[in-house]
Amino acid sequence: MMLHEPVMVEEVAQFVKGDGVLVDATAGTGGHTLFLLSRYPDLRAVCVDRDPESLEVARSRLAEFGERVKFIVGDYRYLPEMEIPWENVTSLLFDLGMSSFQLSSPRGFSYQREEELDMRFNREEGRAAWEFLRTAPFSQLVLMFRDYGDLRRGEALAREVLRTRPRTTSQMVEVVRRVYGKAGPELLSRVFQAIRIGVNRELEGLEDFVYGLARKIPRGSRMIFLTYHSGEDRLVKNALKRAFKDGILKNLTPRVLKPTPEEIKKNPRARSAKMRVAERC
Numbered sequence: 001m002m003l004h005e006p007v008m009v010e011e012v013a014q015f016v017k018g019d020g021v022l023v024d025a026t027a028g029t030g031g032h033t034l035f036l037l038s039r040y041p042d043l044r045a046v047c048v049d050r051d052p053e054s055l056e057v058a059r060s061r062l063a064e065f066g067e068r069v070k071f072i073v074g075d076y077r078y079l080p081e082m083e084i085p086w087e088n089v090t091s092l093l094f095d096l097g098m099s100s101f102q103l104s105s106p107r108g109f110s111y112q113r114e115e116e117l118d119m120r121f122n123r124e125e126g127r128a129a130w131e132f133l134r135t136a137p138f139s140q141l142v143l144m145f146r147d148y149g150d151l152r153r154g155e156a157l158a159r160e161v162l163r164t165r166p167r168t169t170s171q172m173v174e175v176v177r178r179v180y181g182k183a184g185p186e187l188l189s190r191v192f193q194a195i196r197i198g199v200n201r202e203l204e205g206l207e208d209f210v211y212g213l214a215r216k217i218p219r220g221s222r223m224i225f226l227t228y229h230s231g232e233d234r235l236v237k238n239a240l241k242r243a244f245k246d247g248i249l250k251n252l253t254p255r256v257l258k259p260t261p262e263e264i265k266k267n268p269r270a271r272s273a274k275m276r277v278a279e280r281c
């Protein structure tokens, strides 16, 4: 099992308030929460994640904090309906995307191992990627490859997927090789990323969700976003812009924050991170 190295922890800690309740909306294996609860003795946390397997790891890693931390398996888009002591919430953290733990778990997220293409964050929800790829309409696959992978030749790729119906990671790699005449790491990462985002519907409703949630959180509380993909970042940025304009949120990062070169050297997976922070007016 590979634990996820949390990104920009020092920067996150500077913006998280040191008391009240932190909602770690994408807690994963609990790296950020572990750091924050250790640093701030008066802070409590609610850890949410769609992936029950990740949250199980977080639960054992955070056991030392006892009653200071609670766990909820669920999609953050349903946060307002979750049992969270909202009046005490002081910070909300959204560290979007996928973790190293998930990449290393046998669900077909990585093109480097031969596995069935599942790619679901929660294996009890929705359809596995291999099923999704053979039942989704052609036009949906084309948009998925274009918007979530920034890929050219999305039509040819979608056509080949529907024709050959890949079931495993190596079969998907073969599809890419046939369409592009090559299958290097950069290209494969983008194809696999697009499928993952599509299967988990990661970006659906994200902009409206962020805007809507901003109106509901307590005054003075902060929303912290870490994004890793241009489409994801655009949706967060648009939602925040609307909320700034409507006087709902105040911008605490007029210039988007990025990891230091030292962090990127230590943890290359941090390289595409962008951090945005806003406070409820």
Ligand SMILES: C[S@@+](CC[C@H](N)C(=O)[O-])C[C@H]1O[C@@H](n2cnc3c(N)ncnc32)[C@H](O)[C@@H]1O
Pocket: 004, 005, 006, 007, 025, 026, 027, 028, 029, 030, 031, 032, 033, 048, 049, 050, 051, 054, 074, 075, 076, 077, 095, 096, 097, 098, 099, 121, 202
């Ligand atoms: C980059 S990882 C977070 C890592 C975490 N901050 C840590 O330090 O271990 C992103 C996490 O978000 C979760 N996730 C993605 N979409 C989600 C959603 N809609 N609702 C809840 N969790 C989600 C994934 O399952 C994954 O565990």
